[in-house]
Amino acid sequence: MTGEYILRVEDIHKKFNDREILRGISFNVKKGATIVFIGPSGTGKSTLLRCINQLTEPDRGKVFLDDEEITGCGSRISGYRQRIGMVFQNFNLFDHLTAVENVEIAPIKVRKMKKEEAHAKAMEELHRVGMADWAHHYPAELSGGQAQRVSIARCLAMDPEVILFDEPTSALDPELTREVLEVMKDLARSGMTMLVVSHEMGFARSVATEIIFMEGGRIVEQGSPLEIMNNPKHPRTREFLGRIEHT
Amino acid sequence: MDPITFLTQILAPALWKGLIVTVALVVLTAPFGLLLGTGLALGRQYGGRALSTACSGYIVFFKGCPLLLLLFILYFGLPSLGLTLPAFTAAVIGFILCNAAYNSEYIQGAVASIKDGQMTAAQALGMTRAQAIKSIILPQAMRRAIPGLSNEFIYLIKYSSLAYMITVVELTGAAKIAATRYFMFNESFFAVGIVYLALVTLTTYAVGRLEQRVAIPGMGVKT
Numbered sequence A: 001m002t003g004e005y006i007l008r009v010e011d012i013h014k015k016f017n018d019r020e021i022l023r024g025i026s027f028n029v030k031k032g033a034t035i036v037f038i039g040p041s042g043t044g045k046s047t048l049l050r051c052i053n054q055l056t057e058p059d060r061g062k063v064f065l066d067d068e069e070i071t072g073c074g075s076r077i078s079g080y081r082q083r084i085g086m087v088f089q090n091f092n093l094f095d096h097l098t099a100v101e102n103v104e105i106a107p108i109k110v111r112k113m114k115k116e117e118a119h120a121k122a123m124e125e126l127h128r129v130g131m132a133d134w135a136h137h138y139p140a141e142l143s144g145g146q147a148q149r150v151s152i153a154r155c156l157a158m159d160p161e162v163i164l165f166d167e168p169t170s171a172l173d174p175e176l177t178r179e180v181l182e183v184m185k186d187l188a189r190s191g192m193t194m195l196v197v198s199h200e201m202g203f204a205r206s207v208a209t210e211i212i213f214m215e216g217g218r219i220v221e222q223g224s225p226l227e228i229m230n231n232p233k234h235p236r237t238r239e240f241l242g243r244i245e246h247t
Numbered sequence B: 001m002d003p004i005t006f007l008t009q010i011l012a013p014a015l016w017k018g019l020i021v022t023v024a025l026v027v028l029t030a031p032f033g034l035l036l037g038t039g040l041a042l043g044r045q046y047g048g049r050a051l052s053t054a055c056s057g058y059i060v061f062f063k064g065c066p067l068l069l070l071l072f073i074l075y076f077g078l079p080s081l082g083l084t085l086p087a088f089t090a091a092v093i094g095f096i097l098c099n100a101a102y103n104s105e106y107i108q109g110a111v112a113s114i115k116d117g118q119m120t121a122a123q124a125l126g127m128t129r130a131q132a133i134k135s136i137i138l139p140q141a142m143r144r145a146i147p148g149l150s151n152e153f154i155y156l157i158k159y160s161s162l163a164y165m166i167t168v169v170e171l172t173g174a175a176k177i178a179a180t181r182y183f184m185f186n187e188s189f190f191a192v193g194i195v196y197l198a199l200v201t202l203t204t205y206a207v208g209r210l211e212q213r214v215a216i217p218g219m220g221v222k223t
């Protein structure tokens, strides 16, 4: 099994105040895969993503990146986080920095890249997400869709091996959602490994290699988009898909 | 002596010397007060239980202790414990200890007002907490703390006159000495009042300029 998977998640458990949020989650991710997570609110999808890059420490279970265990690795976690990008629902751009400064700051401060080199790299990534013209604007001057695209560029500037997306479009209206999904589709097609929490089923249908349906802190069903969307086996999955298609 | 001669020949040179001392007190206090205040705020916000309790204890103590009393302890009290400080040094130390306690309140409030997502995003990019605090949190928090910190700076200009109570002849002291010797109280105190007013006005103007220079769209200071 060595080398086959870029990311392995083994039996993750997490409690908050005695409430079990994750009850044993396991899955493997092949390089270049796009896995879409769906499931009702409060089911632990965000918690799961945060357990992967250890923003939240799981109570039990292991996470491996390229066969290196990153759970319980202490201060070495910053090194692993550089290789795992994360995109947030609320963008979380650094408010005091322009778009290009947002993108270049981690390469400069974390990877100790030279300023000019980091700047060139940042402009390249902004170009990739169609935001080069907005390089010198501050987050408050960007629309939600633009801000999210900058935050994707900020991830890309660290050359991550995997990117975690936590409901990247659910704060956006449909018009802006589309421009962000386009960028994500391009990324998926370019071979980026992506874990995406999202209920955008159109996106899932066109680029997901696998859909995972979670409920109550467990994986209820997983499979290809065709299997899950056209022929879900579990009644809970069917019910949930029925519900989101009507909203 | 006629008032004009007093003002030009006696008071003006005395106030000039006093002004230099006042400015020296303020200029030596402010950077260290800011540094120590930042350290206290960060210790309280991000330190473990022991450190954050120690920082809170410091703040309670130095906010509760009257500054004049603190200066008396530093100047008149410490020699009996074998530590004799020059009056000017004692004043600067007292001011720093007090100034830092108040500064830290403004800075901590500003740090606490920065959304959690900023720290989360920084850590997700691979920054350590220390890197995130330095590059992401403090640059935002300091901007928000400017109004509070500048008020504190203005207080410092004014309470620096307490140094006279431990023999440091600064502005107020210089005016008092001239006034008493020549029996020109109103002239002296009115003149020194104008000098303080000028200092405070200058500071207010400089802070306004600073705020403009570091202003960032959408990060306007909430009042």
Ligand SMILES: Nc1ncnc2c1ncn2[C@@H]1O[C@H](COP(=O)(O)OP(=O)(O)OP(=O)(O)O)[C@@H](O)[C@H]1O
Pocket: A016, A017, A021, A039, A040, A041, A042, A043, A044, A045, A046, A047, A048
């Ligand atoms: N730091 C925390 N402390 C306490 N409870 C938490 C914490 N983080 C999450 N929770 C709780 O864990 C549960 C699962 O949260 P999580 O955000 O992972 O769900 P989700 O599947 O992402 O939901 P949504 O679709 O609403 O984003 C929620 O009930 C939430 O209140």
Ligand SMILES: [Mg+2]
Pocket: A045, A046, A047, A166, A167
């Ligand atoms: Mg969530």
